[in-house]
Amino acid sequence: MQNEEQALEDGKFEAVTSPVSAFDVWANFGDDNTMQEESVVQAEEGKKVPFVGDKEPLSTLAAEYESGSPILLEKIKVLDKQYSAIRRTRGDGNCFFRSFMFSYLEHILQCQDLAEVERIKMNVEECRKTLQKLGYPDLTFEDFFALFLEQLEDVIQGKETSLSHDELVFRSRDQSISDYVVMFFRFVTSGEIQKRSEFFEPFILGLTNSTVEQFCKSSVEPMGEESDHVHIIALSDALGIPIRVMYLDRSSCDTGGVSVNHHDFIPAAGDLPRTSCGSEASSPFITLLYRPGHYDILYPK
Amino acid sequence: MAEKYNLKNPAVKRILQEVKEMQSNPSDDFMSLPLEENIFEWQFAIRGPCDTEFEGGIYHGRIQLPAEYPFKPPSFMLLTPNGRFETQTKICLSISNHHPEHWQPSWSVRTALVALIAFMPTNPNGALGSLDYKKEERRALAIKSREAPPRCGTPERQKLIDEIHEYMLSKAPPVPQQSLSQDPEEHPRNEEAEAQVSPPNPEAIPAGEGLPDEAEVDRIVEESPANDNANPVGVEVPREIPASASSSQLPRPQTSVQKPDDRLFTLAAIGLTIAIMVLLLKKFIKSIEHGAVFMDGS
Structure with missing residues (x-):
């Protein structure tokens, strides 16, 4: 650190005496240091868990809490039944x-529900118009939209570009695709919240005491900002996709047997996807497991 | 330019779109283009905002876009001395007034340049890489900034800088005369002066027309120093111009802004005064001598 500062000093001195050599300073110009540190942290995290991991039996979850809270173990037993x-x-x-992305694309890949693909495309176009009306220049979001639509097309089978399940996993781990799709969902979420700001305002005031726009700028659009109920409601509503969240926390119910709280986020709009394969009618085909601060994907039996 | 790059690379795709957008919607307030050899390296110039001491100034700088753009923010550095931001130093402009560290992909080079212009007249509040020069000094730098673009880099970069400078000269109204703000009665005379200074500018932009979009600027904040023991601002500057601290304590004499002709006049006046004084003294001495003679005589 000190060396770098020294170099910076020297660089500046040169900068004044000879403008040409000033351009060597560029090396010290960015906040390379912090960026490097950041990427080191991310790389370490990445070694432990890829953006999207492999499918694991639920017993691995139990193993995690082996010596932990009995309430959690009881709840995992309940989860294990479903x-x-x-x-x-x-x-x-x-x-x-990221969980939502993989879960949704995997669902389309496995069910080949073309009607659902058409339905969501229309909603995506709505989201595009929303952002345009909010004054976002096209160039700031169109790449993210295009990349998501490309993934959507590619999970439909029977084309040269069609993805196998392994390829979908591979793409979800490729930062240049995965992050773009995540950012697409962030744009969709931000647009929906701002479009219906009157509806979302009370939730947001309760969370952060900031305006709707500030909230979107500070807690929705920047990468790495964690999601809250507000995000889930907005994304589910904007795309018209129901989401079930199972809560694995220490809360216990007094009325006898242990149960796992869950909440179904059902879109406000009328055009729900037909649940054509796998799940029962009217229940969400995306199920996420929430543990305080984190979401993973759950697979029903 | 596009052929050299992998268009599959999302950052490249995005940057090329921004270039296209920048070219199809040119602004009078700024101009920015990437180097042909490297589209992650841009040159830019902004014009000083109207009704400020920067008015008429043309300030050049460079932008570096990270490989992860637009997920990571671009870096900005000014090259033209301006009295508000240090040159050759990264400007800490983070965009968001809530969490200053948060850049977001929905912003662009254009957004950031608009923000930079809007920041020129604001109080630096000790932000890193900021300067707090007096208005007169900034005005003098604004005048100087029009004379020639900064010289630096490869011939290719220099060519781009020169082109940008020409463009900005044709768009930026001249620096208003100093008396303009102090003495409104002199207004007509100043307009004459302006007309003389700027022959290549027939369609001068009406003041205030190109003011940056306030809504956008609202979200953009200048970063305050994270820790106080980081590089003190004052240490690096004095080689060029007195640092903010010293200059605010010791007001600089007005002569720093005066033109050579004025100095000549001053010299002539002083010379004349001295000559008259000498003559008077001579007469005085003479009269005393006369007196003495009379005294002697009596």
């Missing part, structure tokens, strides 16, 4: 969006 597997996502503040 769910067969868990897929972990990296705890980088984007886990909700």
Whole structure:
């Protein structure tokens, strides 16, 4: 650190005496230091958990809490009756969006629900118009939209570009795709919150005591900002996709047997996807496991 | 330019779009283009905001876009001495008034330049890389900034800088005369003066027309120093111009802004005064001598 400062000093001295050599200073110009540190932290985290992990049996969850709280172990037993597997996502503040991304694309890949693809595309176009009306220049969001739509097309089978399940996992771990899709969801969420700011205002005031716009700028659009109920409601509403969240926390119910709290986020709009495969009618096909501060994907039996 | 780059790279795609957008919607307030050899390296110039001591100034700088752009923010550095931001030093402009460290992909180079212009007249409040020069000094630098673009870098970069300077000269109204703000009665005379200074500017922009979008600027804040023991601002500056601290305590004489002609006049006046004094003294001595003679005589 000190060396770098010294170099900076020298660089500046040169800068005044000869303008040409001033351009060598550029090396010291960025906040390379902090960026490097950041990426080191991320890389370490990345070694432990990729953006999207492998599917693991639910028993690995129990193993995590082996010597932990009995309430949690009881709850995991309850979960074990309904769910067969868990897929972990990296705890980088984007886990909700990343879990949602993988879960949704995997659903389309497995069900080949073309009607749902058409339905969501229309909603995506609505979101695009929302952002335009809010004054976002096209160039600031169109890449993210295009990349999501590309993934959506690619999970539909029968084309040269079609993805296998392994390729979908691979892409979800590729930062240049995964982060772009996450950012797409952040744009959609931010647009929805601002479009219906009157509806969201009370929630946001309760959370952060900031205006709707400030909230979007500070807690929705920046990468790595964790998601709250507000984000989930907005994303679910904007795309018209129901989401179930199972809560694995220490809260216990007094009325006898242990149960796991859950909440279904059902979009306000009328055009729900038909649940064409796997799950029962009217229940969400995306199920996330929430542990305080983190979301992973759950697979029902 | 596009052929050299991998268009599949999202950062490249985004940057090329911003270039296109910048070219199709040119602004009178700023101009910015990437180097042909490296689209992650941009040159820019902004014009000093109207009704401030920076009015008429043309301030050059460079931008570096990170490989992770637009997820990571661009870095800005000014090259033209301006009295508000240090040159050759990264400007700490983070965008968001809530969490200053948060840049977001929905912003662009354009947004950041608009923010930079808006920051010129604001109080630096000790932010890192900021200067707090007196208005007269800033005005003098604004005048100087029009004379020639900064010289630096490769010939290719220099060519780009020169082009940008030409463009900005044709768009930026001249620096208003100093008396303008102090003595409104002299207004007509000043307009004459302006007309003389700027022949290449027939369609001068009406003042205030190009003011930056306030809504956008609202979200953008200048970073305050994170810790007080970081590089003290004053230490690096004095080689060029007196640092903010010293200059605010010791007001600089007005002569720093005066033109050579004025100095000549002053010299002539002083010379004349001295000559008259000498003559008077001579007469005085003479009269005393006369007196003495009379005294002697009596």
